[in-house]
Amino acid sequence: MPAAHSAAPSPDQQLLDLITASGFVGIEELARRFEVTPQTIRRRVNHLCEQGLLRRVHGGVSVPALNANVPYTRRQVQNLAAKQRIAAAVAEHIPDGCSVSIGLGTTPEQVALALRARRDLRVITNNINVVNALAGRSDIELTMAGGALRTHDLDVIGSAAARCFNAFRTDYAIFGVGGIDEDGSLLDFETGEVVARRAMVDNCRQALLVLDTSKFGRRAIVRGGHVGDVGHVFVDANPPPGYASLFAGAKPVLHVGPMLAVCSTEAGVQAGGAETESTQAGSAQTGAARIIDTQESTS
Structure with a gap:
């Protein structure tokens, strides 16, 4: 594609x-x-x-x-070209006919827009912006977490979102973060954001972190998870030198650069762009795109 x-x-x-x-x-x-x-x-x-x-x-x-x-509408335009390149690479990585959980944030929203090129997906999300990006596709089934809506970001966080993600085992989880510390800690701005994100990662077969380079060294107050827990990291340019050791091992696989080629510290940049992994998906259900509230209680 x-x-x-x-x-x-x-x-x-x-x-x-x-x-x-x-x-x-x-x-x-x-x-x-x-x-x-x-x-x-x-x-x-x-x-x-x-x-x-x-x-x-x-x-x-x-x-x-x-x-x-900063407000969501303002974040949507920040580093937009980089986010679109990242999204296109992630869409190449995701096969047709699989299940995907997508978290909050403007880069995951761009990924959702790029995933319109895929077919027969089952998508679980706590982000209404993702729903808006994918709604209207008859071969994409949408499940939206129920709970109290954050009206400024149009998403659901905390235990309500976690309960939704805990009810599924998806092939892929696609998420962003507020920032990454030099020790590899993943940071966000609210505890509820971390609770939802960790539930996504705990209930997927392959976790994909998507972010532009502005997130390296960006301070956010809540810590939850480590970059080493992630299977793949998609970023628009090389991380700062102080972060190189985080990607020295086999995990996570770093997809970096203008063409987002697969990169490792030992092998360098490999030609051919982001790798694609087939899955035993079988979880997508063809039918009218719809939002399913799986939550019986938001308490």
């Missing part, structure tokens, strides 16, 4: 990507990098700060406070 083509990042997106990767950049440096006047950069920075995507600090600009997540 040919990879989806994405439009070149806008100037604002390039600005966001640079500052997200660096953490802090001075106004004069930004003006030099983008070959514009400091006044022009200040106008663009002020516009992005008003949207909550950046924050002004003395001498320059930084990302928002890292112990609080």
